[in-house]
Amino acid sequence: MDISDKVVLTAALTGAVTPKAVNENIPMTPEEISEDAYRVWQAGASVVHFHMRDDEGLGTMDKERFKRTLDLLATNHPDCDVVVNCTTAGDNRAGYAERLAHLPYVLPEIATFDAGSFNWTPDGIFDNGPAFLDELGRLTKSLGIKPEYEIFDTGMIGNVAYYAKQGRLEAPFHFQFVLGVLGAMSATVENLVYLKGLLPADSTWSAFGIGRDHLKIMYATLALGGHVRVGLEDNVYYSRGVKATNVSLTERAVRVIREFGKEVATPDEARQILSLPRPALRDQQAR
Secondary structure (H helix, E strand, O other): OOHHHEEOEEEEOOOOOOOOOOOOOOOOOHHHHHHHHHHHHHHOOOEEEEOEEOOOOOEEOOHHHHHHHHHHHHHHOOOOOOEEEEOOOOOOOOOHHHHHOHHHHHOOOEEEEEOOOEEEOOOEEEOOOHHHHHHHHHHHHHHOOEEEEEEOOOHHHHHHHHHHHOOOOOOOOEEEEEEOOEOEOOOOHHHHHHHHHOOOOOOEEEEEEOHHHHHHHHHHHHHHOOEEEEOOOOOOEEEOOEEOOHHHHHHHHHHHHHHOOOEEOOHHHHHHHOOOOOHHHHHHHHO
């Protein structure tokens, strides 16, 4: 099958907020997160998106937690070649420097670039100010890490264009549409179509809907030629009243993609589709 018929499938395992009291399958510790990463890779995920939790189960940007989790994955499962994608927004208590400290420490292939601030109702302000985005762009470029531009609203696409003009970001771009957060764009097919129409030429893109809008956005994304994200960070139920696991959500996405007539990209195919630097080159750039 041609590479254009391959879909990059990202599994977002835990997020920063939802507690085990809501769904006991949410991984919290480095051991649990690394094992879930391996299991979703076995189930077909091309990319794993990593958040960390502290001892109280809250999101943390502790660089040692990132390192321990990724070290456990590499040590316990050396066969796992999944693409590593790390958040830069896993703790609203963390300052800008703390949100970036893990990037040179663990060198993920992808790091999220939440391309603007907004009121994440009712929890507070999701702060991604100009100084942070400028430094995040500079750092990812210098380290050879691919930014994944998290788009919660239309103006954020303009922010990406601005920092690209400043030389902080480089094409080709990869966008992730995040739909259904209260305070940002709602998870409708109309909004998804509109956002896709705003993208620069030669960009790749993915999308997901929060909670019960998850499947609607997945189906529309496939119809529009995009890539897919699933996982307990975004949706804790498989169906009404049935708690999900990261594996069950991944397995369903694999089936849906195949029923649509496409195939899930292997990690190496995902690297090709997303124009990721080769790991050896990335490591050399970081020295």
